[in-house]
Amino acid sequence: MRIRITVNGRDLDVEASAGETLVEVLRRLGFKSVKDGCYTGTCGGCTVLLDGRPVASCIMLAAQADGSSITTLEGLARDGRLHPVQEAFLEVNAPQCGFCSPGMILTAVALLRRNPDPTREEIREALAGNTCRCSGYVKIVEAVSLAAEKMRGRAGDEA
Ligand code: FES
Ligand code: FES
Structure with a gap:
């Protein structure tokens, strides 16, 4: 079909x-x-x-x-620039083998669209369906939190 x-x-x-x-x-x-x-x-x-x-x-x-x-x-990238969630993942070295990163990043992007200022707990909850075999999730949660900050800052710049 x-x-x-x-x-x-x-x-x-x-x-x-x-x-x-x-x-x-x-x-x-x-x-x-x-x-x-x-x-x-x-x-x-x-x-x-x-x-x-x-x-x-x-x-x-x-x-x-x-x-x-x-x-x-x-x-996700726009005009040759990575999405803020991608940037934040690289900035805090969240990916290890990187296998889970695409799914984690897309899930985080969806979270930040509906909740621009999530708590660490809310980030963990949103990512609960994404498994990382390499890390203890600490860097991943840190990356999403940093991305949220960056995105709020950019929204402020544009306002
Ligand atoms: S490959 Fe789809 S959830 Fe694991
Ligand atoms: S970085 Fe290897 S599975 Fe998450």
Whole structure:
């Protein structure tokens, strides 16, 4: 079957087989930041933003995404500049092996859009569906907190 999806602002008309998951289609299209970790919806590595909401793309059929707008990590940078959450991850050295980082960053972006000033507890809660095998999450939470500060500062600058 053919599905129409918008990925990182680009309209795509894609062939997908009946049982094919969204993560499989996205990776086949070259969006390799979307990780295929557990295929059971538990690790969060395959997280993408679907119409702005973080979803596990491994437990979703590509057909279910027909007509949706999807953001992957590849779509976050603007005008050659990384998203503030990406910048903050690098600034505090949050990624270790980096496998979980795309999903963590997208989940954090969605959190900061709905809550620009989250507590550390709220950050931990939002990231509860994203597993990191390398770290104790301390640097990741610190990065999201720093990103929130940066984004609030930039919003103030623009006001
Ligand atoms: S690969 Fe989808 S949640 Fe782990
Ligand atoms: S940095 Fe390796 S899984 Fe998180």
